[in-house]
Amino acid sequence: MKEGAPQLHPEAAGNLIYDWEIGEEAATNEAFANAAHITKMDIDNNRLVPNPMEPRAALAHFDPSEEHYTLYTTSQNPHVARLVLSAFYNVAPENKLRVIAPDVGGGFGSKIFIYPEEIACLWATKRVGRPVKWTSDRTEAFLTDAHGRDHHTTAELALDANNKITGFRVKTVANLGAYMSLFSSSVPTYLYATLLSGQYNIPNIYANVKAVYTNTTPVDAYRGAGRPEATYVVERMMETAAKEVGMAPAEFRRVNFVREFPHQTPVIMAYDAGDYEASLDAAMKAIDYGGFGQRRAQSEAAGKLRGMGMSCYIEACGIAPSQAVGSLGAGVGLWESAEVRVNAVGTIEVLTGSHSHGQGHETTFAQLVSDRLGLPTESISIVHGDTDKVQMGMGTYGSRSGAVGMSAIAKALDKVEAKAKKIAAHLMEASEGDIEIEDGELKVAGTDKKLTFTEVALAAYTAHNLPEGMEPGLKEGAFYDPTNFTFPAGCYICEVEVDPDTGVVSIENFVAADDFGTIINPMIVEGQVHGGLVQGIGQAMLENTQYDDHGQLLTASYMDYTMPRADDVPSFKLETTVTECPGNPLGMKGCGEAGAIGSPPAVINAVTDALGIRDMNMPASPNRVWQLIQDNGMKQAAE
Amino acid sequence: MTTVSMTVNGKQISGEVEDRTLLSTFLRENQGLTGTHVGCDTSQCGACLVHMDGKAVKSCSMLAVQASGSAVTTIEGISQNGQLHIMQKAFKENHGLQCGFCTPGMIMSAIDMVNRLGTDLDEKTIRHELEGNICRCTGYHNIVKAIKAAADEMAEVLEAAE
Numbered sequence: 001m002k003e004g005a006p007q008l009h010p011e012a013a014g015n016l017i018y019d020w021e022i023g024e025e026a027a028t029n030e031a032f033a034n035a036a037h038i039t040k041m042d043i044d045n046n047r048l049v050p051n052p053m054e055p056r057a058a059l060a061h062f063d064p065s066e067e068h069y070t071l072y073t074t075s076q077n078p079h080v081a082r083l084v085l086s087a088f089y090n091v092a093p094e095n096k097l098r099v100i101a102p103d104v105g106g107g108f109g110s111k112i113f114i115y116p117e118e119i120a121c122l123w124a125t126k127r128v129g130r131p132v133k134w135t136s137d138r139t140e141a142f143l144t145d146a147h148g149r150d151h152h153t154t155a156e157l158a159l160d161a162n163n164k165i166t167g168f169r170v171k172t173v174a175n176l177g178a179y180m181s182l183f184s185s186s187v188p189t190y191l192y193a194t195l196l197s198g199q200y201n202i203p204n205i206y207a208n209v210k211a212v213y214t215n216t217t218p219v220d221a222y223r224g225a226g227r228p229e230a231t232y233v234v235e236r237m238m239e240t241a242a243k244e245v246g247m248a249p250a251e252f253r254r255v256n257f258v259r260e261f262p263h264q265t266p267v268i269m270a271y272d273a274g275d276y277e278a279s280l281d282a283a284m285k286a287i288d289y290g291g292f293g294q295r296r297a298q299s300e301a302a303g304k305l306r307g308m309g310m311s312c313y314i315e316a317c318g319i320a321p322s323q324a325v326g327s328l329g330a331g332v333g334l335w336e337s338a339e340v341r342v343n344a345v346g347t348i349e350v351l352t353g354s355h356s357h358g359q360g361h362e363t364t365f366a367q368l369v370s371d372r373l374g375l376p377t378e379s380i381s382i383v384h385g386d387t388d389k390v391q392m393g394m395g396t397y398g399s400r401s402g403a404v405g406m407s408a409i410a411k412a413l414d415k416v417e418a419k420a421k422k423i424a425a426h427l428m429e430a431s432e433g434d435i436e437i438e439d440g441e442l443k444v445a446g447t448d449k450k451l452t453f454t455e456v457a458l459a460a461y462t463a464h465n466l467p468e469g470m471e472p473g474l475k476e477g478a479f480y481d482p483t484n485f486t487f488p489a490g491c492y493i494c495e496v497e498v499d500p501d502t503g504v505v506s507i508e509n510f511v512a513a514d515d516f517g518t519i520i521n522p523m524i525v526e527g528q529v530h531g532g533l534v535q536g537i538g539q540a541m542l543e544n545t546q547y548d549d550h551g552q553l554l555t556a557s558y559m560d561y562t563m564p565r566a567d568d569v570p571s572f573k574l575e576t577t578v579t580e581c582p583g584n585p586l587g588m589k590g591c592g593e594a595g596a597i598g599s600p601p602a603v604i605n606a607v608t609d610a611l612g613i614r615d616m617n618m619p620a621s622p623n624r625v626w627q628l629i630q631d632n633g634m635k636q637a638a639e
Numbered sequence: 640m641t642t643v644s645m646t647v648n649g650k651q652i653s654g655e656v657e658d659r660t661l662l663s664t665f666l667r668e669n670q671g672l673t674g675t676h677v678g679c680d681t682s683q684c685g686a687c688l689v690h691m692d693g694k695a696v697k698s699c700s701m702l703a704v705q706a707s708g709s710a711v712t713t714i715e716g717i718s719q720n721g722q723l724h725i726m727q728k729a730f731k732e733n734h735g736l737q738c739g740f741c742t743p744g745m746i747m748s749a750i751d752m753v754n755r756l757g758t759d760l761d762e763k764t765i766r767h768e769l770e771g772n773i774c775r776c777t778g779y780h781n782i783v784k785a786i787k788a789a790a791d792e793m794a795e796v797l798e799a800a801e
Contacts, residue, residue, distance in 0.1 A: 559681050
């Protein structure tokens with residue numbers, strides 16, 4: 001962006017990709033003109049490499065007799081991959097291209113995108129007449145998988161005399177790397193600036209985002225995608241502003257919480273439900289907030305520095321009504337599809353457009369069906385990840401598989417149940433309205449008449465005795481298009497101890513209180529939170545992507561890029577509070593990204609609290625923390 | 640080309656390999672034992688961990704010829720009579736895996752941990768001992784829980800056998 005900097009693409013003068021704004025600038029400036037207090041900070045969000053443990057791989061095969069391609073690939077969304085490969089890269093028409101992405105070893109966003117290697121395999125297989133396989137090694141993954149974050153922000157918060165927020169002004173430069181990637185137009189804009197209201201009632205917000213090209217790997221969606229960057233800015237500002245006006249950080253947040261729903265923010269989002277005080281209270285109780293002073297005194301007695309920091313995050317998931325994203329420029333609709341196939345013997349296959357690469361859909365989705373029909377989960381199979389089996393789907397990202405994918409399954413189940421009830425009513429000569437489905441049986445309410453689900457399924461397929469005009473079979477599909485985003489929210493509190501001699505930070509306690517709406521499988525949801533938390537803690541304490549001045553990636557292996565190891569992190573204490581999401585039939589909000597969104601500011605707020613400083617960048621590595629201690633003369637103070 | 644012979648999961652096998660062939664490549668490509676995974680190129684991630692003569696080794700960091708004459712156990716070789724190993728069962732019951740890519744190495748590493756240190760393992764020891772295995776999904780919380788649960792169960796089995 002500097003004057004005289006090399007120009008990377010002729011169409012982007014000054015390497016500027018776009019200069020984008022949201023909110024009311026004049027009204028926000030006026031709030032600042034009348035402010036009783038202004039907090040201003042420069043906040044960087046460090047560049048990360050997603051690092052799913054399975055590196056990307058592709059195997060392409062061309063069948064000349066059918067003019068048909070098959071691509072096995074590590075994709076989070078095989079149907080979108082097929083669509084893009086067909087419509088934009090002209091590999092083959094969709095009916096001549098099958099994309100299979102079976103069990104994929106993690107994704108975290110990096111496997112949403114279409115990369116050149118898959119296309120090269122497809123091209124090469126036809127050319128050489130043999131299957132062509134490519135497997136990324138780890139260093140190739142560091143160099144070519146889309147990176148995440150890399151924001152440079154100046155933020156200002158305006159308060160009135162009662163410490164209520166009156167305005168929020170944010171200027172961000174987003175480094176998108178050498179080329180635009182699939183979602184990189186939306187990550188620093190609609191997935192970022194629309195969340196700058198946080199959990200708070202902020203009447204005036206203005207944000208300006210300048211996206212720029214640099215000679216680095218493209219940046220795109222990585223677990224949270226825009227929302228971690230927003231939460232980091234908002235929650236670093238909240239903690240700092242509270243300290244500047246002499247309020248406890250929790251109380252400052254309480255004064256500014258949104259308390260009435262629905263709540264329209266000044267930056268597009270309409271929050272549908274939540275209880276932010278409930279998660280704050282749950283987190284404070286779980287971490288024994290009142291006992292912190294004593295714990296701090298004990299640390300000090302042992303020559304250590306102790307600090308506590310919190311983060312009250314909100315995210316927008318479920319992404320989102322197709323019409324709404326279309327009006328914002330999205331190239332696709334963001335619904336999900338499902339098909340429930342009941343076999344003649346009463347076993348069930350559920351075909352879903354969601355994709356499981358570690359989220360346990362095979363378990364949770366089967367539980368949903370099992371609970372509804374009273375059938376054992378063993379008789380229910382979840383089918384995903386193959387464009388020849390599932391007709392169409394949007395895949396898994398943005399914490400959408402529960403709220404959107406399972407809602408589609410629920411809709412298809414509604415239709416299956418309705419038809420099964422009609423058949424059962426006909427066979428038992430009862431009224432359709434009297435049929436109840438329970439424990440794998442269709443019963444006539446108030447009588448002992450019943451048929452097993454298997455008997456009804458068999459009747460649907462033998463078709464010997466169906467209601468007048470009914471088609472045989474028992475198979476129903478549904479598409480579900482959400483009416484709004486969902487808004488998971490929660491409160492994370494981190495307590496750290498710093499060794500002033502070495503700069504090593506250890507997390508002593510970490511509490512996460514989340515509101516994900518309805519939860520179907522608590523164990524899987526907790527697993528998602530644990531994993532997200534460690535990715536966020538990794539960003540805050542360990543991970544940092546470094547290039548040298550010649551554009552050489554210095555952190556291109558696990559020798560140089562610090563992945564969180566088991567002994568870098570603690571076990572976690574998790575709490576949940578529940579406000580059901582009114583926007584979908586299951587009341588679910590989504591849980592996949594929360595941990596990575598909420599944890600970085602909690603960690604840095606805790607480290608800055610321990611060090612007694614205001615500003616620092618992530619990661620809080622021993623080297624950086626030790627240097628800050630030296631610069632601030634705190635070693636002496638601690639001794 | 641060199642002929643290597645070894646016992647893999649109790650079965651005597653041999654194969655022709657180029658001298659440079661890694662043990663992980665030999666297991667995966669010559670023997671079709673694709674449960675052993677390769678997740679990095681610097682012997683950091685531990686997804687390739689197998690046992691050689693009862694000790695944990697990273698199979699991406701040694702040559703197949705170096706393993707010639709030894710007994711190798713991979714993830715495919717630890718269940719018996721169709722029953723999961725206690726460690727596998729504990730990972731399943733405690734949700735100690737998500738995408739599953741690191742899991743074979745984690746489980747082989749965890750069994751080695753119990754073999755070396757005994758069944759009385761605390762959280763700190765387990766976390767420290769997992770230094771050579773990286774997981775990106777679980778945040779380690781449930782892996783640590785699973786290893787502890789398995790170690791406790793293995794202690795009971797040992798006690799019952801005495």
